[in-house]
Amino acid sequence: AQSVTQLDSHVSVSEGTPVLLRCNYSSSYSPSLFWYVQHPNKGLQLLLKYTSAATLVKGINGFEAEFKKSETSFHLTKPSAHMSDAAEYFCVVSVSGGSNYKLTFGKGTLLTVNP
């Protein structure tokens, strides 16, 4: 079985300060990990993905995440927050093969960016 825990339901930062959104996962097999972003009343957009090629993954809009197997973590970071980063962020785990590529979503972290 696989699961995802997003450690913060809400994170508030000031514009120009760093962003850290925390995610821990559990998986019996080698996982694929994703971060998706959802802006208000919009669909989900892929920010970045980890598929075992490199542990530090760079995504769109300056976001990156580091896969740490020993800590079962996949935290999302950005050096400097922008007002347009305000959205909900989902950490997602997937195991291929027998699970039919199903995704398991975290409950989401709402990022607020203050001017």
Added chain:
Amino acid sequence: NAGVTQTPKFRILKIGQSMTLQCTQDMNHNYMYWYRQDPGMGLKLIYYSVGAGITDKGEVPNGYNVSRSTTEDFPLRLELAAPSQTSVYFCASTLPRGASYNEQFFGPGTRLTVL
């Protein structure tokens, strides 16, 4: 490519009514999924399909039905709408490319209210 499209965008139903949420993708993806999103709960898998003529239940299938007669279309049917089905519904698709690459592409969502 239009990607994943969903219709309608919004709908209000009365208790006991039925409706079909439409989902179409033009990427020739064989895997398709239906999710529902409730506030603070992330996305939950309702049904999925690994190809035309093949469907299976996800985590929360009760009250829903699906069919998959073509690669492109994956409609979701609500037979007797209940207030508990008030939610935002997302359709997604993917084309698995091996053991560890399974990014899903999402439609814009259908916001359903049952009164």
